[in-house]
Amino acid sequence: MYRSQVLICGGTGCTSSGSMKIADKLEEEIAKNGLADEVKVVRTGCFGLCALGPIMIVYPEGTFYSTVNIDDIPEIVEEHLLKGRIVTRLVYDETVAQNEIKSLNETNFYKKQKRVALRNCGVINPENIEEYIGVDGYQALYKVLKEMTPDDVIKTILDSGLRGRGGGGFPTGKKWQLAKDLVKDADQKYVCCNADEGDPGAFMDRSILEGDPHALIEAMAIAGYAIGATQGYVYVRAEYPIAVNRLQIAINQAKEYGMLGDNIFDTDFSFNLEIRLGAGAFVCGEETALMTSIEGNRGEPRPRPPFPAESGLFRKPTVLNNVETYANIPQIILKGVEWFTSMGTERSKGTKVFALGGKINNTGLVEIPMGTTLREVVYEIGGGIPNGKKFKAAQTGGPSGGCIPTELIDVEIDYDNLIAIGSMMGSGGLIVMDEDNCMVDIAKFFLEFTVDESCGKCTPCRIGTKRLYEMLEKVTSGNATLEDIDKMEKLCYYIKNNSLCGLGQTAPNPVLSTLKYFKDEYLAHVVDKKCPAGVCQDLLTYKIVEDKCKGCTACARACPVGAISGTVKQPHVIDTSKCIKCGACMSKCKFAAIIKE
Amino acid sequence: MKTLEELMAIRNKMQGQVNLRAEDENAVRVVVGMATCGIAAGARPVLKAFSDAVQEKNLKNVMVVQSGCAGLCQYEPIVEINQPGKEKVTYVKMTAEKAAEVIELHLIGGEVVSKYTINSVMK
Structure with missing residues (x-):
């Protein structure tokens, strides 16, 4: 029995800033102070506040330490764990209010959040199935197998209004229903999980795999029961080594405890789960390309219909959902439709x-x-x-x-x-941009990504995105005309309407939406040959304001190409023909005398 | 594992551990003085007795925490029990055995063990 538990984040973010070394050091110090029988260190999944990692929480007090350094550990152990004095200087600022430590749930970051899919991330040890069972894990699977028919399960998911969290938002229950009923005499069906997560900046699926892998296993088994499948595959990118490792541990433990395998809970239902690693192609997040990749072929999409519910993996009826979608399932089964539909809007629940x-x-x-x-x-x-x-x-x-x-x-x-x-x-993914971001440049950035990731199977996507990218380059270099903008818009719709898969069909979206809301920025690039945000280098010139320049020579010394000349204590000048617009001079100037326009 | 009973057995075994990680504003707070004076007077076994009991007896709603020196060093080990809406009870010169009594009578039974409180000792 432990009187105190120290939870330390073992997600990718905190691990990369050394949290696992900190955990080892913690255990070492705890042992040194003779507290090994009293205080337990638990390595968990992601807490969410990655900006402040490495993160640790000490229970029962719920003290939230942020940006912890390995050198702070002896102090935390001796002061807090041994003597009960919270090390205030390391506590997350927002939780310290006038000599009183606030609960984490009262901070702005957590106050408005409602953790359903992430409910166990940062709470349990993902490498211990018993901790998952301790927070009601695998009860939903039991309930489904013993008390519900497959149709009951599908009806529950339908009624909950759960929609695919991978992007499209297709009703999950409908997907399951089609997979169950469309093909009557299928000899084999499959349940797949899309953990490819290629969207730059998004990492919720990784965090769930790292922090709560059993929730995924339980949900996939439930899906298997609902549609009549005995085999599941999790397609996860190889760039997620921690997630892959924890999921494999979880699968092994689930087998050992009889939550996967033959005759689960002494019923006729058997279900097995295997991991398939992806090599990190964005297109493999598209459902048909993903299944093609699992089959062992090059990851390219195929035309739909037939949809996976009819002919999916190995041409058998298949359900494919995203990790976050699955993470909702066990709780919908346990807590009921009413609980789930109490959250969200009219047509988007949860x-x-x-x-x-x-x-x-x-x-x-x-x-x-x-x-x-x-x-x-x-x-x-x-x-x-x-x-x-x-x-x-x-x-x-x-x-x-x-x-x-x-x-x-x-x-x-x-x-x-x-x-x-x-x-x-x-x-x-939710990427916030401020006044220093050029929207044309943003559109170009995302398009560069899709050009790179286009698999090349269909022409509109392969050639269309490339041509579109070139047009954007023309805009950002100041060589475009107004006619080019019209052409660009036309090409966008052409690509959208004619591409084979979701990658091409959505690739022009960043261009279209920036054109819609920030047309003035495009026009500034084309007509005035200026970049209002000061990002597009071809349209910028660096200048020294004579009145402000004190002649300190700092800029001239910083310039890598010797474009700045002038004598000491006299205003300097930038030779624009030599200038490579690196901005080194601007950051060195102490008098804000250098401007770009 | 084939039955619900087996599943629930693991769940109940783990509940004591994972419940420790839930924060509850209405929880009863058992505060054990763990400054140098407290530790020297033997607060550690007292703390251990309380925290073990909470998990062994699966006392939900009870939180065992530590605090520093309250300034009454001669009465250490001191244990305060804060129950929302009730007056704070301060037990002094505690031992693991006395702690067991407090757990049974006060935390579970709801009755203050007056013979160990500061009021009875200072009289």
Whole structure:
């Protein structure tokens, strides 16, 4: 029996900043102080507040230590664990209020969150199946196998209104129903999980695999029972080594405890699960390409119909859901439809996890009820924009989505609202941009990604995105005409309408949505040959303001190409023909005498 | 594992551990003085007795925490029991055996063990 437990984040973010070494050091110090029988160290999954990692929480007090350094450990052990004195200087600022330590749930970051899919992340040890059972794990599977028919299960999921969290938002129950009923005499069916998560910036699926892998296993077994499948595959990218490792441990433990394998809970139902590693191609997040890849072929999409529910993996009826979608299933079964539908909006029920990134103070993972406004996410949960800059736009859905401009910041986030304003939910990347971001450059950035990741099977995507990218380059280099903008828009719709799979069909979205909301920025590049945000280098010149220059020579010494000349204590001059626009001089100038325009 | 009983057995075994990680504003707080004076007077076994009991007896709603020196060093080990809506009870000169009594009578039974409180000792 332990009187205290120290939970330390073992997610990828905190691990990369040394949390596992800290955990070892903790155990060492705890033993040294003779507390090994009293205090237990638990390595958990992601807490969400990645910006402040490495993170640890000491229970029962619930003290939240952030940006912990390995050298702080002896102090924490001796002061807090041995003597009960909280080391205030290491506690997350927001939880310290006038000599009183607030609960983590009262901080702005967590207050508006509702953790459903991430419920166990940062709470349990993902490498111990008994901890998962301790938080009611595998009871949903028991309930399904013993008390419900497959049709009951499907009806429950249908009634819950759960929609695919991978991006498309297709009703999950409907998917299961089709897989169960469409082909009557199938000899084999499959349950697959999409853990490919290629959207740059999104990492909720990884965090669930790392923090709560048994929830996925339980949900996939439930899906298997519902549609009549005995075999499941989790397709996860090889770039997620911690996630792969924990999932494999979890699968082994589930087999050992009889939660996977033959005759689960003494019923006729048998289910097995295997991991398939992806090599990190974005297109393999597309369902047909993913299944082609599992089959052992090159990851390329195939035309639909037939849809996977009819002819999927190995041409058998297949259900494919995303990790976050599955993570909701066991709780819907246990807590009921009413509980789930009490969260969210009319047509989007439950919660959604977002990976907050870009120009925002609290980068990390947040889970919010559907219908929360973007303003709440950015300013309350996210803690606002760093350095007092102004919010310009947020990109949702990554390279397949679009941007939400300032005037729409009060939009309630759900599937339909986002589509209506030209963006999409996507897998949940949410990248915040401030006034220093050029929207044309952002569009170019995402398009460069899709050009790179286009598999090349169909022409509209392979050649179309490349040509579109070249047009954007023309804009950012100041060589485009107004006619080019019209051509660009036409090409966007052509690519959308003619591409084979979701990758191509959504690739032009970043261009279209920036054209829609930030046309003036495009025009500034084309007509005035200026980049208002000061990002596009071809349109910038660096200048020294004569009045402000004190002639300290710092800039001239910093310039890597010797483009700055002048004598000491006299205003300097930049030779624009030599200048490579690296900005080194600007950051060196103490008098703000160098400007770019 | 084939039955619900087996599943629930593991669940109940683990509950004591994972419940420790839930924060509850209405929890009864058992505060054990663990400053140098407290530790020297033998607060450690007292603390251990309380925290073990909470998990062994699966006392939900009870949280065992440590605190520093309250300034009454001659009365250590001191244990305070804070119950929301009730007056704070301060037990002094505690031992593991006395702790067991307090757990049974006060935490479970709801009755203050007056013979160990500071009021009875200082009289």
